[in-house]
Each structure stands twice: as C-alpha cells, then as structure tokens.
Amino acid sequence: MPTIEDIVILEDKMYILAEQCKGCSFCIEFCPKHVLVVSEEFNAKGYHPPGIDAKANCSNCKLCELLCPEFAIYSTDYSLRKGAAARNGLEEGQQ
Numbered sequence: 001m002p003t004i005e006d007i008v009i010l011e012d013k014m015y016i017l018a019e020q021c022k023g024c025s026f027c028i029e030f031c032p033k034h035v036l037v038v039s040e041e042f043n044a045k046g047y048h049p050p051g052i053d054a055k056a057n058c059s060n061c062k063l064c065e066l067l068c069p070e071f072a073i074y075s076t077d078y079s080l081r082k083g084a085a086a087r088n089g090l091e092e093g094q095q
C-alpha cells in the first residue's frame with residue numbers, strides 16, 4: 001500500500017506514484033496536451049516513470065489517470081499552490 005511519501009508532485013496538479021509505474025508510456029503517448037515525457041529517473045523496478053514538460057499546460061482532463069494500468073498517475077482540480085497560500089494566509093503567488 002503506497003504512503004504519502006511515495007507520491008511525487010510532477011506539477012501543481014499532477015501526482016505520480018513513481019514506484020507503482022511500469023513504464024508503459026500510455027500516459028505519455030496519449031496526453032492530448034503533451035504534458036508528460038519519459039523522465040531520466042529510474043524507479044526501484046528499473047522503469048522510467050513519467051516526468052513533465054514544464055512548458056506544457058495540463059488541462060486536468062484526467063485521460064492519463066484513466067489510461068494508467070497501474071493506477072500510478074493522478075491529476076486534480078485542487079491547486080497545491082493555492083492550498084499552501086491559503087494555509088499561510090497569502091494570495092496565490094505570494095511567498
């Protein structure tokens with residue numbers, strides 16, 4: 001069972017359980033926004049989990065989440081930056 005420490009935040013609204021990934025590249029090939037790329041990282045099984053193209057813009061369509069046979073990738077409407085800013089009493093973008 002994965003724990004919170006296993007979750008890697010790829011981008012503000014994208015998450016991956018890198019150790020669960022089998023490197024099939026479905027999420028990378030079918031992302032309509034070309035957000036995901038093969039990363040240079042290896043997980044413990046020797047697979048390359050997806051990384052993210054910082055210039056691309058995830059539309060939160062969740063296709064990657066639906067396609068992943070390992071339930072290893074997720075997107076959310078909830079912005080971590082907004083959440084962190086709210087917790088700290090700041091406007092988003094303020095540090």
Ligand code: SF4
Pocket residue numbers: 014030031032033034035036057058059060061062063064065075
């Ligand atoms: S949620 Fe959609 S746009 Fe975002 S990375 Fe996944 S497939 Fe691509």
Ligand code: SF4
Pocket residue numbers: 016020021022023024025026027028049050067068069070071072073
């Ligand atoms: S679809 Fe899932 S298992 Fe396949 S590369 Fe993407 S995250 Fe890894």
